[in-house]
Amino acid sequence: LLSGLNHPNVVKFMSVCHKPPAMMLEYVYFDFNLFGLDESVSTLSDFLIKIDEYDSAGYQEMVSHAATEIISGLAYLHQTGIAHRDLKTANILVSNQHYCSMSVKSRDLHESYHERPIACRLTDFGESRSLFAQTQQLYSSKTTTVDRGTSMYELLVEEKRLTKASIADLMMADVWALGMVIFTLLNPSLKSPYILEMRSEGVRNREQLKKFITELLRKEKLPQHDEKYDVDRASVWFALEEVCQGCLNFNRRQ
DSSP: OGGGOOOTTBOOEEEEETTTTEEEEOOOOEEGGGGTOOOEEOBHHHHHHHHHTTTTTTTHHHHHHHHHHHHHHHHHHHHTTOOOSOOSGGGEEEEOTTTTTSOTTOHHHHHHHHHOSOEEEEOOOTTSSOSSOOOOHHHHOOOOOTTSSSHHHHHHHHHTSOSSOOHHHHHHHHHHHHHHHHHHHHOTTOSSTTHHHHHHHTOOSHHHHHHHHHHHHHTTOOOOOOGGGHHHHHTTTHHHHHHHHHHTOSSTTO
16 A cells, blocks of 8 residues: 555555565654754654653744644645555654754754744554444453553544444545544643543543433533643644634535
C-alpha cells in the first residue's frame, strides 16, 4: 500500500526486506535545538507534550500549520480511495529537518520556517487495507491504565463506525478521528479527548471506558476543553476550533 503513495504529508516507503521480513520507511524528527532545547521528538503526540511544558508560547503557529498538513495528507488518502482507519497523534510524524541544520542567521532559515514551520506525515497504515476488520489492540492489551496509550482514540473511532462499513463510512470515521486529533492540537495539555471527563467520573478500566465513551457519544457530547488554552482558542486558534467542530459533527451526512 505505502509503495504506491507519494505525498509530502504521507510517510515515504524506502525499501523492503524479505528475509527477515522488514520494511524501511523514512526517519524524521523535530529537533528543538533551534529553540534552545537539546531534545528531539518524532511524533505529534510527543511534540504536544513538549510544547505544553512551555504553555505553547512561541509554538501557536506550528499548531495551526500542523493541522493544515494533516488535513492535506488525509485528503490525499481519501482521493486515492484509502481510509486510514487509525488516525491519531501517535501515528503522525513531525519534522523540521528541512531547516533545522541551517544557520540561525541564514535568510533561508527564516524563509523555510515561515513557509513550513513544521512538517507532518501520516504513518502506520496497518489497518488501511481492510474495510471491515476491527481494531483488536484494545482488547488484547494488558495495560490497565486507561488515560495513557491509544485506546481512547481507537474507541472513539470504533464507536463511530457501522458494523458493516463501506469505504465512504470509513472515510467519515477518518474525518471524526481528524476532529479528535485537532481537538488534541487545541489542547496540548490533554493526552486524549474526554480525559477530563474520565478523571472526573473515576473511569479506571477499559470496560468502564467503553461504556463511558459509548454513553457520551449517544448523548452527542463533545470533549471538554482545558481552560489553560482558552485564550489561544479564542484568538490564534479560532479558525482551527471551527474546523474541529465541523469534523466532530454528529450528523454523519453533513
